Amino acid sequence: MTKVNIAIAPDDNYTVHCATVMASVLASASVDSEIHFFILDGGLSEKNKKRLGEIEAEKTYAIDFLKIDESDFDGFPGHGYISITTWYRIKLGSLLPTDVERVLYLDCDTIVKAPLDELFEMPMDGCVIGTSLDCTWQRFNKLVGLPLDYPYFNAGVLLIDVGAWKAENVEKQIFEFLAEDPERLKLYDQNVLNILLGQKKKNLGIKWNFQYTIPYIEETCYDIAPYPEEYLQALKKPAIIHYVGAHKPWKKGPGEFHIFKNEYVKHLKMTPWREYADKIPQGRVKSASFAKNVLRAVWRKPRLFFKKSYWARIRLERMTRNIMPQ
Numbered sequence: 540m541t542k543v544n545i546a547i548a549p550d551d552n553y554t555v556h557c558a559t560v561m562a563s564v565l566a567s568a569s570v571d572s573e574i575h576f577f578i579l580d581g582g583l584s585e586k587n588k589k590r591l592g593e594i595e596a597e598k599t600y601a602i603d604f605l606k607i608d609e610s611d612f613d614g615f616p617g618h619g620y621i622s623i624t625t626w627y628r629i630k631l632g633s634l635l636p637t638d639v640e641r642v643l644y645l646d647c648d649t650i651v652k653a654p655l656d657e658l659f660e661m662p663m664d665g666c667v668i669g670t671s672l673d674c675t676w677q678r679f680n681k682l683v684g685l686p687l688d689y690p691y692f693n694a695g696v697l698l699i700d701v702g703a704w705k706a707e708n709v710e711k712q713i714f715e716f717l718a719e720d721p722e723r724l725k726l727y728d729q730n731v732l733n734i735l736l737g738q739k740k741k742n743l744g745i746k747w748n749f750q751y752t753i754p755y756i757e758e759t760c761y762d763i764a765p766y767p768e769e770y771l772q773a774l775k776k777p778a779i780i781h782y783v784g785a786h787k788p789w790k791k792g793p794g795e796f797h798i799f800k801n802e803y804v805k806h807l808k809m810t811p812w813r814e815y816a817d818k819i820p821q822g823r824v825k826s827a828s829f830a831k832n833v834l835r836a837v838w839r840k841p842r843l844f845f846k847k848s849y850w851a852r853i854r855l856e857r858m859t860r861n862i863m864p865q
């Protein structure tokens with residue numbers, strides 16, 4: 540029996556997406572696993588909390604709410620589509636019951652497609668966390684001032700060895716690092732975790748946090764030069780899909796054309812919020828030619844023309860076109 544502990548941090552607006560993540564965990568769980576959800580609760584309504592316990596699945600699950608003391612995050616910023624709840628994960632070590640040895644934190648914009656047992660059985664090799672590369676890692680390295688070849692990770696999927704996290708006093712380190720200079724709050728937790736835990740992370744591989752961005756619209760892309768094979772393998776069979784960026788599959792706009800949008804809708808229908816599935820905008824896939832799509836994008840954002848990363852994105856798009864899952 541493998542204990543699979545999942546932590547998620549929704550606010551009331553995101554409980555629907557949190558439930559969708561949970562449904563995907565349950566739908567892909569192995570027979571031998573025991574699923575326990577820990578919801579970081581910064582003030583969810585009783586109604587939403589009750590509904591999170593009513594997901595339709597063959598797999599049974601346990602759910603606990605870990606109360607967040609909001610005063611811990613006084614003055615902490617959110618930004619655009621990033622909510623203040625992003626900070627909650629740094630408190631996991633002190634909020635989880637003491638018998639939890641390992642936990643997988645998942646963003647509300649992820650979908651799990653594989654049993655998670657492997658993540659809970661693998662040796663951590665003395666690392667505090669397990670992570671995957673961020674799709675725009677080089678951009679972030681420049682932004683934060685990390686060495687350009689540092690494998691910057693995405694914190695939307697974060698495997699935490701709770702014992703090591705506590706032993707290294709990570710939580711205290713983070714709060715002290717932020718308190719030293721309030722400007723550092725603008726870094727957000729992902730940058731802070733990369734700065735503090737960069738040397739203590741185990742690489743899980745791209746497939747455990749597969750970030751697909753929308754072709755022709757988003758200029759950012761995987762800098763896959765060192766890992767093209769791994770990227771293509773993960774695209775064919777992602778273990779965890781992560782809908783990064785502002786264009787979500789439930790929103791009007793480019794997210795309507797996300798290649799894994801169906802995975803979101805399918806799992807949403809297993810939740811008590813299933814009626815929302817009818818309200819999701821139905822993207823009509825534009826069948827314009829490749830050249831037209833490129834021209835349209837550059838017309839809309841002329842500076843794309845001068846961005847190396849945009850052209851890398853286009854190259855990647857051409858490479859992956861033949862193995863798209865739909």
Ligand SMILES: [Mn+2]
Binds near residue numbers: 646695781782
């Ligand atoms: Mn995310």
